[in-house]
Amino acid sequence: MTATPPDNATLRRRHRLQAVGADGALALTVALVAVFCAWPIVAMLARSLDGGPAAAAARFAKVLGDSSPLIANSLFCGMLAAALSCAVALAVAVVGAFGPRRLGTAARGAALLSMVSPPFLASLAYIQLFGRRGLVTHGLLGLSCDPYGWLGIVVMQGLFFCAVNVMLLQASISRIDRRLMAAAADLGASGTRVFLDVVMPLVRPTLAACFLLTFVRSVSDYGTPVVIGGAFETVASRIYVQLTGYGDLAGAAVLNICLLACAVAAYGARRHLDAKAERLVAGTMGEGDAGTWRLTGPAAAVLSCVACAFAAFVAVLYLAIVRCAFVRGMGWGAPFTLENFRHLVDFDLAPLGRGMAYGALAALVGCALGAAVAYFCHRRHVAGSPLLSFAAAMPYMLPGTCLGLGYILSFNSGPLKLTGTGAVIVAVLAARQLTVSVDAFSNALGQVPRDLDRAAADLGAGELTCFSSVLWPNLREAVAVSLLNGFSSAMMAYGAVVFLVAPSTKTGIVQLFDALSGGRYGYAAAIAVVLIAITLAVDLVSWRLAGRGRR
Numbered sequence: 001m002t003a004t005p006p007d008n009a010t011l012r013r014r015h016r017l018q019a020v021g022a023d024g025a026l027a028l029t030v031a032l033v034a035v036f037c038a039w040p041i042v043a044m045l046a047r048s049l050d051g052g053p054a055a056a057a058a059r060f061a062k063v064l065g066d067s068s069p070l071i072a073n074s075l076f077c078g079m080l081a082a083a084l085s086c087a088v089a090l091a092v093a094v095v096g097a098f099g100p101r102r103l104g105t106a107a108r109g110a111a112l113l114s115m116v117s118p119p120f121l122a123s124l125a126y127i128q129l130f131g132r133r134g135l136v137t138h139g140l141l142g143l144s145c146d147p148y149g150w151l152g153i154v155v156m157q158g159l160f161f162c163a164v165n166v167m168l169l170q171a172s173i174s175r176i177d178r179r180l181m182a183a184a185a186d187l188g189a190s191g192t193r194v195f196l197d198v199v200m201p202l203v204r205p206t207l208a209a210c211f212l213l214t215f216v217r218s219v220s221d222y223g224t225p226v227v228i229g230g231a232f233e234t235v236a237s238r239i240y241v242q243l244t245g246y247g248d249l250a251g252a253a254v255l256n257i258c259l260l261a262c263a264v265a266a267y268g269a270r271r272h273l274d275a276k277a278e279r280l281v282a283g284t285m286g287e288g289d290a291g292t293w294r295l296t297g298p299a300a301a302v303l304s305c306v307a308c309a310f311a312a313f314v315a316v317l318y319l320a321i322v323r324c325a326f327v328r329g330m331g332w333g334a335p336f337t338l339e340n341f342r343h344l345v346d347f348d349l350a351p352l353g354r355g356m357a358y359g360a361l362a363a364l365v366g367c368a369l370g371a372a373v374a375y376f377c378h379r380r381h382v383a384g385s386p387l388l389s390f391a392a393a394m395p396y397m398l399p400g401t402c403l404g405l406g407y408i409l410s411f412n413s414g415p416l417k418l419t420g421t422g423a424v425i426v427a428v429l430a431a432r433q434l435t436v437s438v439d440a441f442s443n444a445l446g447q448v449p450r451d452l453d454r455a456a457a458d459l460g461a462g463e464l465t466c467f468s469s470v471l472w473p474n475l476r477e478a479v480a481v482s483l484l485n486g487f488s489s490a491m492m493a494y495g496a497v498v499f500l501v502a503p504s505t506k507t508g509i510v511q512l513f514d515a516l517s518g519g520r521y522g523y524a525a526a527i528a529v530v531l532i533a534i535t536l537a538v539d540l541v542s543w544r545l546a547g548r549g550r551r
Contacts, residue, residue, distance in 0.1 A: 022463040026382060029372040035416070036431045038391045040406025041260070041398065047409050048253035063254040067235060071258065074219040074234040077153050082214040084158030086207055089165035091306035094199070096166075097173045098181075098295035099304055107307040108166065110314040115163040116535045118492055118509070120223035121528050122156045124516055125320040127228065133330045135320070148230025156228065157218045159310065165210040172206040173199070181293045191296035209273040212266040220259050220399025223494060227516055235259065239401045243408075243499055252405055259399040267397045318532075325525035340526035348511055352530060355491055355507035358422060362429035363486030369430065370437020370482055371475065375467065378442040393435040395428075400495015403428060407500055420502040428500060429490040436489075437482040444478035445471065484542045491535050 049056040064071075092111055096104035114122075129136045131147040138144060176199065184194045222236035229237060239255050242248040295303070325341070327334035344352075373392050377385040395403050407428055411418040418424035452470050494509045501510050508531050515524035 025372060026376055029369065029376060030388060032369055033373065033388060033391050033434075036427050037395050037434065040403060040410045041394060043409040044253050044256060044260075044402060044406040047249055047405075048257055050250055059250060060254055060257075063251050064258070067238065067255060070233055070235045070238050073150070073232060074236065077150055077157070077225075077234060078215045078218040080150075080154045081157040081161065081218040082211045084154060085162040085165055085214045086211050088159065088306060088310050089162040089169055089210060090203075090207060091303040092162070092166050092310060093169035093173055094195070094295065094303050095307040096170060098293065099300060099307070103304060103307060103311075106311045108170075110311040111163040111166040113318065114160045114314055116488060116492060116532055116539070117160070117528065118223055118494055120156070120221075120227045120494075120513065120516065121321070122160050122317050123152065123224055123228040124324065124521055124524055124528070125317040126152055126156060128320045128324050128330065128521065129316070131330070135330075135332060139332045146230075148228055148232070150229070150232050152228040153224050153232065153234075156224050157221060158214075159314065161214045161217050162310075165214060168206055168210055168213075169203060172203045176202050178293045185293065191294075192299040195295060195299045205273045205276040209270045212270050212273070216263050216266045216397070216399075219262060220401065220495070222401060223513060236399065236401055239405075240498075243401070243405065249405065249409065252401070253409075256399070256402045256405055260402055263397050263399060263402075267393070321525050321528055324522055325529045328522065330521075337522075340522045343523060344526050344530065348527070351506045351511045352508040352527075352534075354422070354505065355509060355531075356534065358425050358429060358507060359487045359490035361426045362433075362490045363483045365426060366430040366433050366437050366486045367479060367482040370434055371441045371478075373434070373438045374441035374445055375471070377438075379445050379471075389438065392438055395431040396433065396435040400432075400493075400497075401499075403432065404496035404499030407496065419500060420505065422505050424500050425497060425505055425507070428496045429493055430486070432493060432496065433486050433489045436485050437478075440478040440481045440485075441475060444475045448474045480542060484539060487538060488535050491531060 048059075051059070089111070092104075092107040096108050127147050128134060130145060130152075132138065132144045134145070134147070180198050181194050184198050185191070189197065219234070220236055222234070222240040225232065225234045225237035226240060235255055235258060239252045239259075242252040242255070294300075326336055326338070328337040328339065329335070370392075373388060376382045377389045382388075407424060408419060410416070411424055418427065448471060492509055494513055497507060498510055498513060501507065508527060512524055512527040512531065515521075515527060
């Protein structure tokens with residue numbers, strides 16, 4: 001017997017129900033983005049204008065006047081860190097594409113390893129290696145150097161912000177037709193001239209976008225200046241002190257406006273540069289017929305040396321962190337101990353487990369909301385799609401201090417009083433990485449022909465059925481990317497979380513930051529080793545499962 005197809009009335013009723021469900025999903029998506037992405041920023045802006053226009057103008061003038069040295073310090077460190085990060089990332093990306101395979105793999109691995117830890121964690125190893133009693137400065141060279149100041153901030157931020165730049169530059173280089181380089185070489189150009197005259201012009205917009213991205217991340221990072229800056233203060237570290245030490249929300253809001261303006265300007269400039277980069281490589285054919293072209297000459301030697309030095313330095317830093325976790329004190333003669341791990345197991349396992357739970361929940365929420373935003377903005381193109389997409393991107397492009405202060409002001413009273421609960425931690429972690437999920441799902445949806453939607457509709461499928469049965473099976477890779485990035489980022493996120501945690505909601509990364517800023521280096525190293533091991537294990541298992549699924 002064959003099933004009787006539904007009559008027209010049943011189909012119309014089903015379509016109406018699915019249309020109502022889709023409209024409800026759209027309303028819920030808009031509400032969540034408005035409340036957890038846009039409203040905190042509006043609340044922070046409103047707080048900076050407390051007391052009326054005259055009082056706000058006086059407050060802005062006083063705070064900005066008093067903070068002019070801090071603004072200069074932030075600009076100084078941001079420019080240097082961005083330049084260092086882009087130079088190293090360019091070397092790693094070029095060597096990975098055109099250089100020795102083993103060296104390229106090692107350098108890319110070092111860059112990816114730096115993604116699973118915040119830059120302030122590297123400050124721990126920097127102090128262990130180059131501090132007054134450092135293994136290198138004092139142990140090997142007999143020197144007593146002060147590791148605190150702008151140099152440590154620039155080095156740590158520059159090296160540990162280059163991982164994202166490496167990925168962006170690799171994507172740009174992969175779209176270049178290598179036949180262009182081969183043709184230039186056939187015309188007599190040396191490897192260095194090919195690099196300077198062919199490769200560099202094509203990746204220059206992406207390199208400029210990387211510079212802007214790193215600059216914003218540098219000026220908004222307060223963890224590294226707090227840990228290793230010493231007396232050298234930046235705008236972000238002053239905001240941290242004002243919020244945690246003095247409770248000056250209005251003054252912190254004014255300083256956050258400066259960071260907000262930098263972030264929005266950089267975001268707009270980066271979108272323009274990304275579009276320019278796409279136009280430059282439009283129509284290229286990737287590897288082409290000359291995929292064996294390799295970089296040679298002085299450029300190859302210089303870039304290989306930079307990539308090798310970067311890989312070695314990152315490896316030494318992480319080895320120093322592991323060593324610090326298993327010794328008592330500093331110096332080469334420090335005795336072996338397991339006391340740091342015993343203390344962690346006996347007293348502080350709860351924050352680690354709590355961080356994993358928050359990370360998993362944030363990844364699930366971010367994945368679901370990212371899929372909805374991508375569908376409504378880039379598939380259905382609902383009214384106001386650009387505004388919804390921009391609002392979803394705001395938490396990612398804003399400094400953690402901005403987002404943290406916005407959440408404090410938004411959810412500290414009223415019907416949505418969430419401060420002090422785990423819900424606000426999950427919300428800020430999900431919002432922070434929402435745009436990554438949106439981008440992943442948008443790219444995946446762009447690869448699914450729209451004819452499939454129309455064919456399903458012609459066969460009687462409603463909107464929800466079309467999404468669940470036609471589109472969703474093609475989004476599995478995007479789901480994996482979204483979940484993996486959401487969990488890994490949440491495990492190491494501290495920028496906004498530090499301002500929102502209570503003793504009952506403290507996470508592992510906040511425990512690490514407190515231990516490190518308090519000078520408990522061995523205990524901080526033990527927490528770092530466990531966090532990195534958990535994150536890497538989850539990443540490796542996910543990659544293995546994703547690879548098996550593709551096969």
